[in-house]
Amino acid sequence: MTEALLEYTLFLLKTVTLVAAITFVAGLFVNISRRNREAEGLKVTNLNSRFRNAADGLRRALMPKGERKQLAKQRKQEAKAAQGRRRKRVFVLDFRGDIRASGTASLREEVSAVLAVAESGDEVLVRLENAGGLVHEHGLAASQLVRVKDRGIPLTVAVDKVAASGGYLMACVADRIVAAPFAVVGSIGVLAQIPNFRRMLDERGVTVEQIKAGRFKRTVSMFGEVTDEDRDKLREELEDVHALFQAMVAKHRPALDLERVATGEHWYGSRALELGLVDEIGTSDDWLTRLVDEADAWKVEWRGHKRLMEKLATAMEEGRLGGFLPRWK
Numbered sequence: 001m002t003e004a005l006l007e008y009t010l011f012l013l014k015t016v017t018l019v020a021a022i023t024f025v026a027g028l029f030v031n032i033s034r035r036n037r038e039a040e041g042l043k044v045t046n047l048n049s050r051f052r053n054a055a056d057g058l059r060r061a062l063m064p065k066g067e068r069k070q071l072a073k074q075r076k077q078e079a080k081a082a083q084g085r086r087r088k089r090v091f092v093l094d095f096r097g098d099i100r101a102s103g104t105a106s107l108r109e110e111v112s113a114v115l116a117v118a119e120s121g122d123e124v125l126v127r128l129e130n131a132g133g134l135v136h137e138h139g140l141a142a143s144q145l146v147r148v149k150d151r152g153i154p155l156t157v158a159v160d161k162v163a164a165s166g167g168y169l170m171a172c173v174a175d176r177i178v179a180a181p182f183a184v185v186g187s188i189g190v191l192a193q194i195p196n197f198r199r200m201l202d203e204r205g206v207t208v209e210q211i212k213a214g215r216f217k218r219t220v221s222m223f224g225e226v227t228d229e230d231r232d233k234l235r236e237e238l239e240d241v242h243a244l245f246q247a248m249v250a251k252h253r254p255a256l257d258l259e260r261v262a263t264g265e266h267w268y269g270s271r272a273l274e275l276g277l278v279d280e281i282g283t284s285d286d287w288l289t290r291l292v293d294e295a296d297a298w299k300v301e302w303r304g305h306k307r308l309m310e311k312l313a314t315a316m317e318e319g320r321l322g323g324f325l326p327r328w329k
Helices: 002-039 047-062 065-082 104-117 135-150 166-171 198-203 228-252 269-275 284-291 308-321
Strands: 041-046 088-096 123-130 155-164 176-179 184-186 266-268 295-303
Touching (some): 041 047, 041 104, 047 284, 047 295, 088 284, 123 135, 123 166, 135 155, 135 228, 155 166, 166 184, 176 269, 266 269, 284 295
Parallel strands (some): 088 123, 088 295, 123 155, 155 176, 155 184
Antiparallel strands (some): 184 266
């Protein structure tokens, strides 16, 4: 009797645990779905208020009670005086890169919104964090920043951590590049890295037939036989992409010694300044806090809705394409 009761109790505990786990997962999916729906669209945040409120919060904590009231009164007077006064505007965009530059979809929406309202005297700041990835994806991301330049709007790129390879392709477009002292910058080069399993398959009696129309439709591949001609052709293609990369950098930063910097190497911020890859040492926070007294800083962020299956498909495609297509390096 005791043994049967114990088994029944264990069965109930397992059942309750399973139901709780299913409920938790279901609730998680519902919350993610609801969050995605709510977040879709353009979000605009005034960074002046954020900086001022943070500083005032510390001031109030340190002030006597009477002075707190005086500070509140001063802020109300400043807000009233600012009404109807046109000040310089700085539009702040964030770009966090990955191998596919998946943030490009949001970047193009943000740039389009800014271009629709920007006026003479306004500026754009892009806080860039990008270690590079697929060539065509990062080329499109860089083209979005070129749209800003083509409209004559001053463009600054701030690099707090990394702008290398395809990331530097984006950064070089800017009128001014600000980099933190230990930010990784440069890596002007191209890389293709493809594993080949043909020998292993031959040892196991597996044959992979690769039939192509066009002499160079597929050169180096994962399963086909790789010839010297295939390697030479792939190398030729990489050199061509590298030449395009250098031409892009030369167009926007003509003073650079490309022979010195287009070697695929990267440098930290202070060294990058000496080489001319960046224009100023500092962080995006330094740059913004210097502006808040004379300009209105607006963070512009596009939040698109992405279903779970789309995220999984993107991850799978990234794994599949990462080895086949040339990457900035």
